[in-house]
Amino acid sequence: MTPPGLTFLGAAGTVTGSKHLLEADGRRILVDCGLFQGLKELRLRNWAPLPVDPATIDALILTHAHLDHCGYLPRLVAAGFRGRVFCTPATKDLCSLVLPDSAHLQEEDAREANRHGFTKHQPALPLYTSIDAARALSLLQPVGYDRPVPLWGQTPTVEFINAGHLLGSAYARVRLDGKTILFGGDLGRYGRPVLPDPSPVAEADILLVESTYGDRLHEADDRGDRLASIVTETADRGGKLIIPSFAIGRVEEILYWLKRLEDEKRIPVLPVYVDSPMAIGALQFYSSRLNELDAEFSRLSDTVLSEQRGQTPGLRRVAAFATTRFVTVSSPQQSADLIASRQPSIVISSSGMATGGRVLRHLAATLSSTKNTVLFVGYQAAGTRGRLLTDGAKEIKLLGRLYAVAAHVERIDSMSAHADSAEIMRWLSGFSRAPRMTYLVHGEPAAAQALAARITAERHWPVHIAAHLERVELPG
Template identity: 50%
Template sequence: MLTLTSLGGAGTVTGSKHLLTNGDKRILIDCGLFQGLKNLRELNWAPLPVEPSSIDAVVLTHAHLDHSGYLPKLVRDGFRGRIYATAATHDVAELILKDSGHLQEKDAEYANRKGFSKHKPALPLYGIRDAERALEFFSIVSFGKPVQLPGGATLMFRHAGHILGAATADIEWAGRRIAFSGDLGRYDDPMLFDPEPVRQADYIVVESTYGNRTHEPGDTTERLGAVIDRTVQRGGTVVIPAFAVGRAQSLLYHLWRLKTAGRLSNIPIYLDSPMAIDATELLHAHRADHRLPPEICGAICGVATYTRDVEGSKAITANPYPKVVISASGMATGGRVLHHLKTFATDQRNTILFSGYQAPGTRGRAMLQGAREIKIHGQWVPVRAELDDLSMLSAHADANELMRWLSGFQQGPSRVFIVHGEDEASEALRVRIDKELGWDAAVPRQDQVFDL
């Protein structure tokens, strides 16, 4: 009997883990870290409902932390199978997982040194050595080529857009075909390919991050330029919390377009994130995975001053002149951007510009909802800067684009499972699927088991 169980990403946009079980064989699709609300983050410390050693394989759709960030702990707790991913996903995961382990170690050390943690001592969920160990279990899979998984299953990856290396996962097992969307990207993205259609599936597992929303229309480059122009005119700095992989590179593309058009000629642009710098360089290594010609790729990568060392980052914060600062993390949950926010969020001349989805419980969501102070490193920081949201820059398909991808199936599946979304978003997508496609759709609860 083939079953599907969501061990994460059910009723929330984080912690994606979807388990296929056939007899005594288990395949986990994605292995994400819970982020955001405290009650979700605490789930990272709870044991999985199944023993990690009983999982035969992990299929990784892409490398973002909410899909890959639990892998080091899974391996440390006993997983010994293979982790199947595209080549670019492996390379991006190497950056993200090592950075995650490093940051957790640093955050724990900082909390212990400053004494603001409730835990004595504060400990990381995992460290950089755990991340390095997890990377040893990766097996590289090419797009469009079927590969055999343990227990007789077959896997095929197709382009999903979203970020470099991202894929949808088509798994055929026990006479059933299940299509996992992972995270779907935008159509007509200037950098990444459109989400590739999947023509047939008995079951579909689809994300719903923007299941109840459509992205704001308009020219992204122009909107970005307008925000920078008005901030600079009042002598301010634009701080952009950005996901180091995907969003940072998209921002560089639009900044390059502004520079090419003769704008921002005297405005310094800083990419203050070692991981984002490394991820940008991966565009050259994986040219077949994106649309950019080599010469444009090179120009984009050269539009900003790269800051790798801590002293350089501190110098940016101390610089009183107008500038653009791109720094991780994208939801202001950690990383160097927190130090910039402590300085720049307090001044009404500046702008904090968000560039993607902000999960519940994150500082980014709080600020966009009007919070006038945020807690950083145990201290309350007043928020006086202008706040804006460049929602059209999101790397996630919106509700209409999710429906477009679903409409690419040649016949209706037996059922659609709607995951990776807040309750309202998932339910809105379920209603649209029922109304427009006439398909049976369900929104799984955490740990709910479905027979396929």
């Protein structure tokens, strides 16, 4: 029998495509099932068959509902996976938005390729379909935090611990053959609005931890000063502020700060549009789970409910995040009207790295004017339009044509939902003993190398930087 081991099927040497295969006693557990994103060479991996037959995977664990952790699940189901998928209840809720939306985009990309001949395949097919996404959702089994449950029989067990990265996000603690393996997922941050701090963990035999920002520190929290300056300066120019945003998680923090700055009279009262059906759905889930958020929002639960009388149903569902002139944009026609408008406003739209979604049309309409500002508020992977713009590109390809970049391009890193190097080290300091091995995943090479050096120097732990498709045997 193959000795117990761990194979890094994704998020090794890069930040996307999280998939970690745990094998023991002739059984297989896949932890996370994410899409590769960014560079074409990475995206092509989504089309390659997995090194193992999906039908032989006994169970799957999702740490959270971001696409790079859950977006491959419909493809896995289409290829034969039939096991149960364990996740938190909020992750199940958010997956009900993320997976159908991703399937729709896959189908639309295939239709566009066939319509315009942008394909070497006849016909071009989607990576997966809406039917595959629906079948994937039917396999999700929600499990609350801090409650070990068996994956089959009595053991192994999985326990979800709040990671503070996204609504429903978790570390997955798997107990197997007397060992504790902690899959860190994405580690959240300390002292941030909206989400609670990442929960401490005392010990693990094997630890997988992200290294996304392993080589840097985030900007210090300035209580919204930079955002206030960007909003005010753009408004003074009579321009639009376009904020490409991850539809789930980041929109909530942006709205928190805009609402706070407006309440403190530090920015003008402008129309604030959220132009993303998925972001609107996520806002409603966040608003329905205020008790799972940061203490500031937990205290809001009763207040918000008492203030909701008389509001429209749509606004009532997101009242905790709504500014004075807050508008949700759902239909394509509403979005088109907003794009055509030259009224000074703030537009939040996905995707966060400008790889697709409605934000592309907003960028196409605003990049050529010096009045406007584009503000990025999250990680920009290599090869994405967001990375190109933040690196100073003078022109960018959007919707099949090149656009000159005259608008102001700004970046605020303090809103990142990923722990930086110091925050990772703070979290690791909570361990009462060193893991037998710590594997660094979910980071580009320079970031992983810097974090490995820091862990070695400060914690004196054994550390290994995971490589794509590498298999390691679990220490005895």
